[in-house]
Amino acid sequence: MRIKILAFGIARDICGSGVIHLEVSENVTAGQVKQLLTEGYPQLGQLKSFLLAVNEECAEPDTLITPGDEIAVIPPVSGG
Amino acid sequence: MPIHLHLADTPLDIMACIGQVTKPESGGVNVFIGTVRNATKGKPVLRLEFEAYESMALREMRKIAEEALGKWPVQAIAIHHRTGVLQVGDVAVVIAVGAAHRDAAFEACRFAIDTLKQTVPIWKKEVFEDGEVWVAAHP
Numbered sequence: 001m002r003i004k005i006l007a008f009g010i011a012r013d014i015c016g017s018g019v020i021h022l023e024v025s026e027n028v029t030a031g032q033v034k035q036l037l038t039e040g041y042p043q044l045g046q047l048k049s050f051l052l053a054v055n056e057e058c059a060e061p062d063t064l065i066t067p068g069d070e071i072a073v074i075p076p077v078s079g080g
Numbered sequence: 081m082p083i084h085l086h087l088a089d090t091p092l093d094i095m096a097c098i099g100q101v102t103k104p105e106s107g108g109v110n111v112f113i114g115t116v117r118n119a120t121k122g123k124p125v126l127r128l129e130f131e132a133y134e135s136m137a138l139r140e141m142r143k144i145a146e147e148a149l150g151k152w153p154v155q156a157i158a159i160h161h162r163t164g165v166l167q168v169g170d171v172a173v174v175i176a177v178g179a180a181h182r183d184a185a186f187e188a189c190r191f192a193i194d195t196l197k198q199t200v201p202i203w204k205k206e207v208f209e210d211g212e213v214w215v216a217a218h219p
Contacts, residue, residue, distance in 0.1 A: 008133050009203035010214040048219045053201070056136040072133055072201075078215035079130070079137070079161060079202025080114050080173050080193055 001026055003065060005037070006072040011050065014043045015073070024065070030054060031061030037073065050075045082156045083145040085138055089164035092171045101156035101178035108182035110189040114173035116166045126207045130163045130172060133201040137161070140200040144192050148177070151191070152184040159192060161202060172204075 005020045012018045015037075022036055030052045038045045051074040052059045058074070065071065084100040086092070094113060102109050116128050141159045148157050158176040166172055175192045179185040205214050 006133065008201065009131055009205070010217040013214075047217055053133070053136055056133075056139050072136070074133070074201050075203065075214070076216045077197075077199070077201055078204045078217075079132070079200045080197040 009075045011073040011075045030059035030063040048076050084158035085141045086160040097158040097174045097176040100158045101176045103155045106178035107180050108185045109178045110185035112175045112193045116170045118168040128166045129205045132163050136201045144195045148188040152188040154179040154188045
């Protein structure tokens with residue numbers, strides 16, 4: 001399935017766009033998507049850390065991704 | 081209404097925040113104002129640029145407000161954050177808490193700003209003469 005991933009802050013700079021599309025298998029996990037992103041955009045691996053949010057909640061590595069989920073790359077936050 | 085959230089790229093209104101949380105039952109209103117500082121580790125900052133994952137940021141701000149209302153006897157909390165380009169001296173964030181007594185207002189306000197800085201998907205980029213840096217992105 002094709003998934004859409006929003007990228008913010010430095011992740012947007014690294015990925016070159018605020019929206020990335022990936023072709024993944026059904027039943028892919030958030031952890032696997034993180035891995036795929038780091039392989040595709042190695043500079044993500046140089047960040048202090050990054051999270052994936054799925055439907056506006058921070059995802060665990062074993063969180064399953066389903067079609068239509070809103071996924072976002074969350075680099076270290078720095079609001080306030 | 082005990083929770084007031086605001087996230088927009090226009091200047092914040094501190095008096096509005098105070099007004100939102102000051103109830104007849106309030107004996108104290110605690111306000112935290114985050115401003116844009118002119119330097120980082122001695123290096124002059126030209127401006128900051130703030131970006132938010134808006135829908136999730138508002139969700140996380142609401143969670144903070146709900147947690148504060150649950151943990152302390154406070155009457156209302158306002159969490160306002162600005163996005164976009166901010167100049168030195170501009171107000172980036174205002175958190176206001178109204179309570180019957182000041183201890184709860186101080187503690188809830190402190191909790192809210194400390195937690196916002198950990199959990200809300202907002203990012204700031206510092207712009208210097210010689211480049212730009214996303215704060216806290218790299219070890």
